[in-house]
Amino acid sequence: MKKLFRLNALAFMALFSLFLLSCNDDDSNIMEEEMSTELNIVETAQATSDLSLLVEALIQADADLVATLSANGPFTVFAPTNEAFANLLEALGDDYNSLADFDTAEEKELLAKVLTYHVVEGTAALSTDLTQDMRIETFQGENVSVDLNGGVFIGDATDASAAVVIPDVDTSNGVVHVIDKVLLPQEVLNALAPPTQNIVETAQATAALSLLVDALVQADADLVATLSSDGPFTVFAPTNDAFEALLNTLGYASLSEFDTPEEKALLAKVLTYHVVSGTAAYSTNLNDGMMIETVQGENVSIGLSGGVFIGDATDTDAQVVIANVATTNGAVHVINKVLLPQEVLDAL
CATH class of the missing domain: 2.30.180.10 (FAS1 domain)
Structure with missing residues (x-):
């Protein structure tokens, strides 16, 4: 089994926080120009160059996520940038040079859990619908939290929140918020560093x-x-x-x-x-x-x-x-x- 399942959780989160970098204004402007409300969520990601690794991850997980996010919805999706995925791969170590390295059934399932933690089913939530300290249940089953102090931030099970760098991207089947970090649920953190004591x-x-x-x-x-x-x-x-x-x-x-x-x-x-x-x-x-x-x-x-x-x-x-x-x-x-x-x- 690869390092993913042997990595110490605290070391992982500390290392991961070193790689949290936001998209600059020029990148944001380019992405906004590429997006269109005539496209569904998957098509929007496919048409947006800085979300290409998100598309790769959806395909690599092999869990019908492309079909799901192309359905009627509505969905709210927190979409990590390419840089966010690159930071995650960097934090996971040498065994994960690309998303293609999630190649075992166990790793694909873990990747699917990460991705579904970015999806909210049944609503297209704009940033104006969010409130301070709101908890939102994701498709994966755990909640993300909302912090509106100094911007819009999405909290996961780690100590580092994701910043929304492009909010409120309308699509034909929901809303996309582009974020600068891959969100990780507790279930995935437990898989990264399984506990040994009752x-x-x-x-x-x-x-x-x-x-x-x-x-x-x-x-x-x-x-x-x-x-x-x-x-x-x-x-x-x-x-x-x-x-x-x-x-x-x-x-x-x-x-x-x-x-x-x-x-x-x-x-x-x-x-x-x-x-x-x-x-x-x-x-x-x-x-x-x-x-x-x-x-x-x-x-x-x-x-x-x-x-x-x-x-x-x-x-x-x-x-x-x-x-x-x-x-x-x-x-x-x-x-x-x-x-x-x-x-x-x-x-x-």
């Missing part, structure tokens, strides 16, 4: 989550075994500071003081309120106002204004301080507060 092992290897591990053991409710099983799970993992703040509020010196059956049961309810079973939900899967049912039975809420926030039964939300930690059996989001369900508040 949720419990990840927490055990993270110093700032040692009290979470202590709590799982202290609750004595098979939670360590459960969160080591296949899953998938989504876990909102409170930091040590978050647990210490809760202990201070409750008047407990340590987690070991949850030593009666009633206290252990209460601690288990707190912990299972941080677990979502049956899905590995990354930040690219979340929407503002979303309600998510936990293993404990009550919901947590999602807030996306100014960050990612998790709401519980109290008046204070937890903030996600580290998002999208991939594990072999799910996703972990590190938060700065212990979440409390109404059941626990009533018991307290």
Whole structure:
């Protein structure tokens, strides 16, 4: 298997960010002159010299994407420039000198996931339809985010957003926005650097989550075994500071003081309120106002204004301080507060 599946994710993203270059005004003017509303999305890309690598990628993925994007739609497409694709190939290393090097079935499927992450089905969204912090579900299944500070920027699962260099290109079956970076979903990042530890092992290897591990053991409710099983799970993992703040509020010196059956049961309810079973939900899967049912039975809420926030039964939300930690059996989001369900508040 090529370097694509052995590349360290952090190194990949750091390297990738070095190659992010915007099209200059002259290039933009040339592209705008080449585009025509009488053409569909694929024909528009074929007629635009600086989108030729996008056309090559659609063909190379071998997933009927050309036929799909030639259909009635409507679609919204974020179209990376040739330079954006060249930057991606450069970041992937010597095994990927061209898009033709995506030649195995596994690599073609991965390329298709990248491409469908640039497509929104069922709407032709102009830049005037976009709002700050908007989350848009893509054909691939994960969301992209919108940032309108200083321009129009499209966020993916990496730390570097794509800038829209030519917005609102009308076609016969939708709208194209030309962007200066290839967008990458979390699913692809996980394929680039597959995780090697499960949720419990990840927490055990993270110093700032040692009290979470202590709590799982202290609750004595098979939670360590459960969160080591296949899953998938989504876990909102409170930091040590978050647990210490809760202990201070409750008047407990340590987690070991949850030593009666009633206290252990209460601690288990707190912990299972941080677990979502049956899905590995990354930040690219979340929407503002979303309600998510936990293993404990009550919901947590999602807030996306100014960050990612998790709401519980109290008046204070937890903030996600580290998002999208991939594990072999799910996703972990590190938060700065212990979440409390109404059941626990009533018991307290």
